[in-house]
Amino acid sequence: MTLRPSSVRVRLTLWYTIILAGIVLALFLAVYLFVKASLVRQLDREVESEFQSVSQALAEEPNELSDVEAEESGRAFQVVRAGAVLFETSAFKMSGLRIAEPAAPAVTRTVMTPAGNRFRVKTGPAGPDLALSVAVTEEPVRGVLRTLLVIFALALPAGLVLAALGGSVMAGRLLRPVDLMAARAEKISAESLSSRLPVEDPRDEFGRMAGVINRMLSRLEEAFERLRRFTADASHELRTPLAAIQSVGEVALQEDLDAAAYRDRIGSMLEEVSRLSRLVDSLLTLTRADAGALDIRRKEIDAARLVAQAVEDMRPLAEEKRQNLTVSAEGPVLVRADEATLRLALVNLLDNAIKYTPPLGTIVAGARIRGGEVLVEVADSGPGIPIEHADRIFDRFYRVDQSRSGQAGGAGLGLAIAKWAVEANGGRIELESREAGGSTFRLVLPPIL
Numbered sequence: 001m002t003l004r005p006s007s008v009r010v011r012l013t014l015w016y017t018i019i020l021a022g023i024v025l026a027l028f029l030a031v032y033l034f035v036k037a038s039l040v041r042q043l044d045r046e047v048e049s050e051f052q053s054v055s056q057a058l059a060e061e062p063n064e065l066s067d068v069e070a071e072e073s074g075r076a077f078q079v080v081r082a083g084a085v086l087f088e089t090s091a092f093k094m095s096g097l098r099i100a101e102p103a104a105p106a107v108t109r110t111v112m113t114p115a116g117n118r119f120r121v122k123t124g125p126a127g128p129d130l131a132l133s134v135a136v137t138e139e140p141v142r143g144v145l146r147t148l149l150v151i152f153a154l155a156l157p158a159g160l161v162l163a164a165l166g167g168s169v170m171a172g173r174l175l176r177p178v179d180l181m182a183a184r185a186e187k188i189s190a191e192s193l194s195s196r197l198p199v200e201d202p203r204d205e206f207g208r209m210a211g212v213i214n215r216m217l218s219r220l221e222e223a224f225e226r227l228r229r230f231t232a233d234a235s236h237e238l239r240t241p242l243a244a245i246q247s248v249g250e251v252a253l254q255e256d257l258d259a260a261a262y263r264d265r266i267g268s269m270l271e272e273v274s275r276l277s278r279l280v281d282s283l284l285t286l287t288r289a290d291a292g293a294l295d296i297r298r299k300e301i302d303a304a305r306l307v308a309q310a311v312e313d314m315r316p317l318a319e320e321k322r323q324n325l326t327v328s329a330e331g332p333v334l335v336r337a338d339e340a341t342l343r344l345a346l347v348n349l350l351d352n353a354i355k356y357t358p359p360l361g362t363i364v365a366g367a368r369i370r371g372g373e374v375l376v377e378v379a380d381s382g383p384g385i386p387i388e389h390a391d392r393i394f395d396r397f398y399r400v401d402q403s404r405s406g407q408a409g410g411a412g413l414g415l416a417i418a419k420w421a422v423e424a425n426g427g428r429i430e431l432e433s434r435e436a437g438g439s440t441f442r443l444v445l446p447p448i449l
């Protein structure tokens, strides 16, 4: 189990407070040590001057030490000769300091009495056989340091509490955009994809994040809208043949017909059924393409051979309309593509050319290389496509002329499938429509590297 708080705000505040406490502690320690050192140094200077003045008096008038004591109240010093006290002031006696050992050279140190009082004591030689000890109480220094500690002990927690509160308020204010974004995002669903996250300042990190999410929402909204339109259009297209089957069947049932007439009705119902199943096939292809469920395996193939085969497969349809369907290709045209999808694109183009070119018209399918790119083309002598439709012709369910397409039975999916199929192979689709009528659809595929 970790002790990590779940709120970023609490974590930020905690870190901020801990770091601040560390800095303040270090700062206090530095101040404390500096004050202590300078106070002790000052004390040592005092001890030193006292030592000098007493040892001077001792040298000049060794018998007048009581006078020296009387000069200033509270003076504490002791003179020892051969381990026996020669003189000590009453302050020294009362302090409880022990007899000082003679020290040569002189030392200054802190001595603690049995009663717990500290003195700064300098002990050193002060004449033949004489050892002098001078003591100054450390109490004022201790007092200052104690006060410093008390001030710090009171100020630190109070300061930290204030800093933590301030930090928490600040973190809360900084993180507010995140709360607002979360609250808004919570309400966004497939039905309300048009709403966006609030952006307080687009330049800061949260603003940029909200911007990224908003752009993602726009893409999702577009995708949903496309899907919705696709479903609506598909349902609409499915309804037409179904309604036809139903009405033909109902009418046939109401009438009393002979066998030949019934066969005729069933024939037209079956025509609608095959139209329906072509539509369902197209829808399935597109849905699977959208889902990325179609396997694309690109390998080196001969586009000229592919064109020739597709043309042969479609020839019966063209012959029905007595159209002149020919292939124009010289030698193999190698391309890297998935054969099945490229074939799907080509068959859709041929199907359209045959559908929309009037009887006795001409259709030429070919494969060639232009500037390194491989072109697979289907040109017809049909009505052509008005320029204003050129942009939308590859959209799903888009038809130039509802009645023209309706007669031929298209739902407007053929070119959308062809476009997807060529793009899945790394290529693009182009349309070239001539003023004089006739159109050329071109699949442009990248060269083999």
Ligand code: ADP
Pocket (backbone or CB within 6 Å): 352, 353, 356, 357, 380, 382, 383, 384, 385, 393, 398, 399, 400, 401, 404, 405, 409, 410, 411, 412, 413, 414, 415, 416, 439
């Ligand atoms: P459909 O299934 O209706 O043929 P497509 O997506 O294949 O749908 O084509 C979209 C529209 O483009 C058709 O309805 C038709 O009006 C027009 N079109 C396609 N190919 C040709 C062509 N070769 N000549 C004239 N018009 C065409």
